[in-house]
Amino acid sequence: MKRIYMDYAASTPVDKEVLKEMMPYFDKYYGNASSIHSFGREAFDAVEKARERVASLINANSEEIVFTSGGTESDNLGVKGVAFLNKNKIGSKGYNIITSAIEHPAVLETCKYLEKQGFNVKYLPVDKYGFVKPDDLEKAISKDTFLITIMFANNEIGTIEPMEEIGRIAKKHDVLFHTDGVQAVCKTPVDVNKLNIDLLSISSHKIYGPKGAGALFIRKGVKLQTLAHGGGHEKGFRSSTYNTPGIVGLGKACELGKARLKKDAEHLRSLRDNLIKKVLKIEESYLNGHPEKRLSNNAHFRFTAIEGESLNLMLDDKGVAAATGSACSSKKLQASHVLLAIGLNPAEAHGSLRLSLGRMSTKEDVEYAAGILPGIVQNLRKMSPLWNR
Amino acid sequence: MTDMYTEKVMDHFRNPRNIGEIKDPDGFGKVGNPVCGDVMAIYIKVKNEKIADIKFKTYGCTAAIATSSVLTEMVKGKTIDEALKITRDDVANELGGLPAIKMHCSNLAADALREAIKDYKNKKKK
Numbered sequence: 001m002k003r004i005y006m007d008y009a010a011s012t013p014v015d016k017e018v019l020k021e022m023m024p025y026f027d028k029y030y031g032n033a034s035s036i037h038s039f040g041r042e043a044f045d046a047v048e049k050a051r052e053r054v055a056s057l058i059n060a061n062s063e064e065i066v067f068t069s070g071g072t073e074s075d076n077l078g079v080k081g082v083a084f085l086n087k088n089k090i091g092s093k094g095y096n097i098i099t100s101a102i103e104h105p106a107v108l109e110t111c112k113y114l115e116k117q118g119f120n121v122k123y124l125p126v127d128k129y130g131f132v133k134p135d136d137l138e139k140a141i142s143k144d145t146f147l148i149t150i151m152f153a154n155n156e157i158g159t160i161e162p163m164e165e166i167g168r169i170a171k172k173h174d175v176l177f178h179t180d181g182v183q184a185v186c187k188t189p190v191d192v193n194k195l196n197i198d199l200l201s202i203s204s205h206k207i208y209g210p211k212g213a214g215a216l217f218i219r220k221g222v223k224l225q226t227l228a229h230g231g232g233h234e235k236g237f238r239s240s241t242y243n244t245p246g247i248v249g250l251g252k253a254c255e256l257g258k259a260r261l262k263k264d265a266e267h268l269r270s271l272r273d274n275l276i277k278k279v280l281k282i283e284e285s286y287l288n289g290h291p292e293k294r295l296s297n298n299a300h301f302r303f304t305a306i307e308g309e310s311l312n313l314m315l316d317d318k319g320v321a322a323a324t325g326s327a328c329s330s331k332k333l334q335a336s337h338v339l340l341a342i343g344l345n346p347a348e349a350h351g352s353l354r355l356s357l358g359r360m361s362t363k364e365d366v367e368y369a370a371g372i373l374p375g376i377v378q379n380l381r382k383m384s385p386l387w388n389r
Numbered sequence: 390m391t392d393m394y395t396e397k398v399m400d401h402f403r404n405p406r407n408i409g410e411i412k413d414p415d416g417f418g419k420v421g422n423p424v425c426g427d428v429m430a431i432y433i434k435v436k437n438e439k440i441a442d443i444k445f446k447t448y449g450c451t452a453a454i455a456t457s458s459v460l461t462e463m464v465k466g467k468t469i470d471e472a473l474k475i476t477r478d479d480v481a482n483e484l485g486g487l488p489a490i491k492m493h494c495s496n497l498a499a500d501a502l503r504e505a506i507k508d509y510k511n512k513k514k515k
Binding site: 305307313382383 | 427
């Protein structure tokens with residue numbers, strides 16, 4: 001059967017060029033990058049080359065890049081690392097950390113954990129498109145605030161947050177600004193200097209690199225408490241033997257992503273807009289998120305009176321891999337916090353579908369998915385006691 | 390219990406049995422809540438205290454659809470008393486098990502049937 005992958009926001013295939021560059025670091029250049037001998041130096045050089053490539057993607061300096069195991073670890077290190085150096089603020093009246101209601105669980109759960117440790121956290125609401133209001137942010141800041149952590153672009157509905165304004169406000173009030181850039185890098189231009197970003201999380205497997213690799217940009221001079229004590233790697237920010245193949249892969253993925261940024265974005269936007277146009281012809285179908293200020297590869301829908309897990313498995317039966325914000329597909333059996341935060345009721349949130357495109361997506365893929373979707377929706381509605389049209 | 394859906398669950402999901410409504414049913418039951426993501430409606434026709442016909446409509450996940458479908462097969466032709474003995478566990482077992490997480494939220498078919506039988510009995514009293 002024909003299989004079409006439309007879940008690039010969940011993970012991407014490793015680009016062939018990336019894989020090619022990684023391979024020798026498994027069995028040929030296997031030295032520990034911290035070792036002084038020639039085997040170690042080969043690995044060290046590769047790690048440093050990768051560091052430059054990651055830095056270049058976001059206009060940072062290479063000494064500002066710390067390698068991690070992925071987006072979740074980067075978020076944890078960025079947020080907890082700052083919080084743990086500000087324990088003197090526990091019990092203060094004002095908010096210590098300001099975040100948004102629609103963060104990825106890697107940030108959201110980290111913030112909830114910090115709340116349990118006594119920190120005062122503000123979860124900013126979002127509007128119907130998923131935008132944080134810069135005014136709300138500015139109002140929440142006090143002398144007790146030491147960190148703002150607001151995602152660059154949302155992983156579910158694709159909304160791109162007003163980074164420039166958030167960065168300006170953070171700088172004006174002298175508060176550190178962390179952003180989860182996992183979905184944004186390589187899809188939209190990211191310049192940490194222009195946007196006044198102090199900490200930025202990157203994941204390799206979302207950008208055609210291998211799983212198990214990531215990075216945290218830490219602006220020069222910003223101090224963090226390490227979470228992984230040990231041999232003092234990465235200037236003490238994160239101890240662990242260098243994952244040389246993974247780091248090499250991440251570096252190459254960043255290099256390719258930077259070179260192809262414009263081309264990829266144009267390709268994706270054209271496919272995405274065509275997909276959205278076609279799918280919205282289905283009766284009582286709606287687009288979640290903003291029509292324009294969204295990731296170039298993200299299309300997120302909801303359909304009245306059907307449930308997302310069923311929809312997903314029926315698409316899967318026809319070869320299309322997608323995602324949903326339905327409670328039934330989550331381990332917690334709760335509707336997506338993002339969809340609830342943009343004002344949908346749980347029943348609306350259950351009927352959601354995310355189709356995310358990628359570098360390898362084609363016009364034919366879009367035609368196929370858009371072609372089978374109306375029949376599947378109709379089929380499920382025929383079974384649904386909530387559909388009486 | 391399993392983590393994934395069994396082949397039988399997928400079969401009932403892909404080819405649900407007895408979908409639809411019955412006009413002028415002898416009993417009708419509806420349980421669940423769109424907020425939780427599952428609503429099941431069951432229609433029955435009763436002849437000589439036996440379930441002569443049964444149809445269902447379900448809004449919900451794969452497990453919700455499959456449990457509704459398999460239940461209709463299990464009770465068709467059974468007496469009312471036999472049908473009332475069927476539990477959620479029986480329905481899950483008939484499908485070769487359900488993921489643990491789905492046992493409570495999506496396994497409502499037996500409850501919907503019980504409501505339909507209750508409705509039938511109430512109508513009969515009148």
